[in-house]
Structure formats: structure tokens, C-alpha cells
Amino acid sequence: MYSFPRLVREAFRRHSGWEPTWRSPEPKPRYDVVIVGGGGHGLATAYYLAKEPGIANVAVLEKGALGLGNTGRNTTIVRSNYLLDANAHFYEWSLKLWEGLSQELNFNVMFSQRGVINLAHSDAQRDQYRRRGNAMRLNGIDAVWLNRAELARRVPLLNCSDDARYPIVGGLLQPRGGTARHDAVAWGYARAADARGVDIIQNCEVTGFRIEHGRVRGVDTTRGFIAADKVALAVAGHTGQVAAMAGLRLPIETHVLQAFVSEPLKPMLDTVVTFGAGHFYVSQSDKGELVMGGDLDFYSSYAQRGNLPAVQHAVECGLAMFPSFSRLRMMRSWAGVMDMTMDGSPIISKTPIENLYIDGGWCYGGFKATPGSGWVFAWTIAKDEPHPLNAAFALDRFRRGAVIDEKGAGPDAKAH
Amino acid sequence: MLLIPCPHCGPRSHIEFTYAGDATLRRPADDAPLAEWADYVYLRDNPHGPHREYWHHVHGCRAYVTVERDTATHAIVTPGGEAS
Ligand SMILES: Cc1cc2nc3c(=O)[nH]c(=O)nc-3n(C[C@H](O)[C@H](O)[C@H](O)COP(=O)(O)OP(=O)(O)OC[C@H]3O[C@@H](n4cnc5c(N)ncnc54)[C@H](O)[C@@H]3O)c2cc1C
Ligand SMILES: [Zn+2]
Numbered sequence: 026m027y028s029f030p031r032l033v034r035e036a037f038r039r040h041s042g043w044e045p046t047w048r049s050p051e052p053k054p055r056y057d058v059v060i061v062g063g064g065g066h067g068l069a070t071a072y073y074l075a076k077e078p079g080i081a082n083v084a085v086l087e088k089g090a091l092g093l094g095n096t097g098r099n100t101t102i103v104r105s106n107y108l109l110d111a112n113a114h115f116y117e118w119s120l121k122l123w124e125g126l127s128q129e130l131n132f133n134v135m136f137s138q139r140g141v142i143n144l145a146h147s148d149a150q151r152d153q154y155r156r157r158g159n160a161m162r163l164n165g166i167d168a169v170w171l172n173r174a175e176l177a178r179r180v181p182l183l184n185c186s187d188d189a190r191y192p193i194v195g196g197l198l199q200p201r202g203g204t205a206r207h208d209a210v211a212w213g214y215a216r217a218a219d220a221r222g223v224d225i226i227q228n229c230e231v232t233g234f235r236i237e238h239g240r241v242r243g244v245d246t247t248r249g250f251i252a253a254d255k256v257a258l259a260v261a262g263h264t265g266q267v268a269a270m271a272g273l274r275l276p277i278e279t280h281v282l283q284a285f286v287s288e289p290l291k292p293m294l295d296t297v298v299t300f301g302a303g304h305f306y307v308s309q310s311d312k313g314e315l316v317m318g319g320d321l322d323f324y325s326s327y328a329q330r331g332n333l334p335a336v337q338h339a340v341e342c343g344l345a346m347f348p349s350f351s352r353l354r355m356m357r358s359w360a361g362v363m364d365m366t367m368d369g370s371p372i373i374s375k376t377p378i379e380n381l382y383i384d385g386g387w388c389y390g391g392f393k394a395t396p397g398s399g400w401v402f403a404w405t406i407a408k409d410e411p412h413p414l415n416a417a418f419a420l421d422r423f424r425r426g427a428v429i430d431e432k433g434a435g436p437d438a439k440a441h
Numbered sequence: 442m443l444l445i446p447c448p449h450c451g452p453r454s455h456i457e458f459t460y461a462g463d464a465t466l467r468r469p470a471d472d473a474p475l476a477e478w479a480d481y482v483y484l485r486d487n488p489h490g491p492h493r494e495y496w497h498h499v500h501g502c503r504a505y506v507t508v509e510r511d512t513a514t515h516a517i518v519t520p521g522g523e524a525s
Contacts, residue, residue, distance in 0.1 A: 265487035266487070266489045269488075274485070275484065275485070276483040278487050279489075325492060325512050327513050328512070328513060328514060332442055423483040423484075424476060424479045426479075438462075
């Protein structure tokens, strides 16, 4: 139990009494549910499943160490500012779970509701953003339109002048949006799931599925065969590759996305800002670094490394917004691989194989979905049917023509 | 940077190109069943490893070029040629 008295007590005995945050058990021969992938989504799913009465015997299998996939690589923006109903309802539920998450897990996930601002640079873009803001408000989600003068007050370093490369017209603010501490989300869910009896097994890669008469019976792993009544995939950028081992072809292309941070600075930016005339987003971490991201590299890739042109594009956008960034030095850059779906929306769904479930297709934005996705995925696995919040994210929506194309970009994975 | 071998312009930086995806997909017949069309439009093999793909040389000769590239390493395995 983490508490203030415990902290004081440990301080007086040289912190010798802390135990590992979760156990590292040997895999059992059989589980009710095996979750593949120990990122935020897999761990959250395990946690909400273990809270469900009657499901005790759950394992999470992770090929490496917990949270070193996209959980530990993302720019941590959390928001629910969507136009389409299915997205709005789902992400808003996730945001509500974020609002109580540190209490729920007794682990500080440092969720900071510092607001997320999308800048608009033309009349057409302003109309489109205001339409989205109105749709959000109709769905009960907070949205505020800021004109240029209000933006200049809210974000003093922003170039709001007329001679900006793409003069700013205004911005759509979601005040309840913000950022969170990525690692803490993985660790918090892992600890809470472990406390409810979930076996978290690291360095255990799933290498195949045992499927009999159209029903999954278990998984082959680098640590031997593990039988399971139900198998649930939460492998983020590797969904296509892992699902292929079960003979499934998915509406997914895997792409690489980079992120980078500047040297640490004194507090200068207390909100999240996204550029509207190119793809760029920035916030300042609690350590003082500017955390920045932009576009995909735009070619399919499973390599967790990107190329400089994507960095250059992002930096150019950043400087157009904040000329004062021009003398900063970049400290680190890295990349993660992501499932880009053909409509830009996720897949949280049953599959044609009985008792095999998929949570994937998170494109640029699955970190914010972590609590909501774990919650609805646990429901879907436990009840063998989707919750109303994820019914629209079914795998068969592409065949049915019921795509959820937030951006209206059409069936081109990299365009979403 | 990726060096994309263009049969007309020689090896050129990938920023001159637009990536145009899987080059092995074959368009179904006009009267093929809807399910076949849906698979063609939406489903991908998305392999981890060698991948035959199109690159559109938009800032060059404007041809579609086929290239085999390893998605795990980014290495160009075999330069293809003009798209068929
Ligand atoms: C650079 C970057 C920036 C991003 N920025 C944001 C953002 O600002 N806001 C936002 O909401 N989202 C963002 N995202 C997206 C977000 O990070 C992901 O959608 C989300 O983290 C994916 O879910 P996850 O946390 O479960 O994935 P991961 O942490 O990647 O977990 C998947 C796990 O599955 C494991 N695995 C894979 N194959 C196997 C196997 N065969 N056997 C066992 N285990 C396996 C992997 O090792 C990995 O640990 C960003 C992504 C990137 C790359
Ligand atoms: Zn050419």
C-alpha cells in the first residue's frame, strides 16, 4: 500500500521495506484469459478483467519488458475532441476514467488537465473546428473557441501576429484535455492488476496460436505452450503481424512515428498546442523538456526508427508557431511503430476466430484511449460481445461499409 | 533517408516520392462480389520483412516505381522497375 505514513516510515529505515511493484511468476499451464502485449492497453484490460467477478485466472504475456512499446514512446496527449459520435462517446468515457485514475490505481499517473488547443489558420479551418466544437458540446464534451487575442493571452509565446507564416485565426480549446506520465500508466495498471492476482509475464513472446475447429485453445510462446479459454491481442504496432499468425488479414498498415524532446527549460508552455497548417504538436513535460511530434514517416515500417525529413517538417511547423524555439537544442528523438487503420479509427472487436479478440489499430492516438480501451475490451472479452461504446469499432465494419473516418481521408492508412 | 532506385532518374531521396503502398494487390473484376472488392480496398498483408511496394516519383519523372523493401530494416532488397 502506498500512503503518506508508509513513506515517512520508509524514510526512517533507509527505504529498505519496499517490495517489487509486481510479482514475476512462472507461467501456469492454463489461464481463463491470456492477454498478449504488456503495454498500457494490455495491462488496463487485465486490471478491469480482474475486477470482473468470476474471472481470476488472467495472464499478460509481454515479449520484452512492460511499457517499452508505444506506451513509453508517445507524446502523452489526452483529449476527447472528436467530431463523430462513436469516437466522441468512446474517448470521452476514457477521459472520465483518466480523471479518477490516480485514485482508482492508488498510483500517481500525473494526469494534468492543462488543456489542448488546436490552432486554425484559415476561415475554412475555423468553420470546420467550430463545427467540431459544437458537435462536442452536443455530446456533452467541453469545447471553447478562442479568438486570436484570447490565444495570445493564453499562450504568450505563440506568434499571433499578422506576419506569421500562416497567421492564426483562432483555436479550439478542450480545457479538460492534457497530458499524463506515460510510464506511470503502465506501472500503475501493472501493480493494480498484479494485486488482483493477474500474472504478468515478461520476456515471453507469443509465436503462434493453437486453433481447433475455429476456436482458439492457447498460444505458443518462447516459454512454451500456454492453454487459454480466451486470447486477447493488445500488441499495438504489431497487430497485423501477430494476427497473421492466426491467419487473419487486417485493414491495417504498420507505420513509424517519431517524437523528440528539447533540452529542459524553465516553465514556458502550460498547455498542449497543435499546429493547423502542418502536423505538429507540443507540450512541456514536468522535467521542463518540450515534447514534440509530427507526421508519420509515411512508408510502412516495423523498424522503431525514423528519418530526418519528418523531424525537419515538424520543427519547421514548430518554429512557425513559436519563433522563440529557434535556439533550442534537441536532446533525444525516437520512434514507435503503429497500426494505421484504413479509416483512422481503432478496432476493439471479436474476430472470425471464436474466443480470439483484437484491440488495435490505434493510429496516432491510443495513449489517451488506454483506460477506456482496457475497460471496454475487458467487457468484450468477459461477455463475448462488445459494449455499446465499442460496438462501432468492430473488425467487420469495413466490409459493411460502416467506416468511422474522422478525417474523411478515405481508405489510405497513412492519410489518417 | 531512403534511396529509391528510379529506373528513369537513378537513385533518388525518398522525399521526392509519395509512398503508394502494396504493389501486389490486384484489382478485382468490375462485377466481382462486393466482399472481394472490400478485401481489395481495405485488407493488407502488411508483412514484417520484404514488401513489394509502389513509390510515386512526384517530384521527378512522375512514374510509379516498384521496389522491394524490407519493412523491418528499411533495406531496399531488389529494385523493381516501372510499375506494371
Ligand atoms: C511517437 C509516438 C507518439 C504518440 N503520441 C501519442 C499521443 O500524444 N497521444 C496518444 O493518445 N497516443 C499517442 N501515440 C499512440 C500510443 O502510444 C499508442 O496508440 C498506444 O500506446 C498503444 O497501446 P499500448 O500502450 O498497449 O502499446 P504498447 O506499449 O506498444 O504495447 C504493446 C506491447 O505488445 C508487445 N508485443 C508485441 N508483439 C508481441 C508478441 N508477439 N508477444 C508478446 N508481446 C508482444 C510489445 O512488446 C509491446 O510492449 C503515440 C505513438 C507514438 C509511437
Ligand atoms: Zn523518376
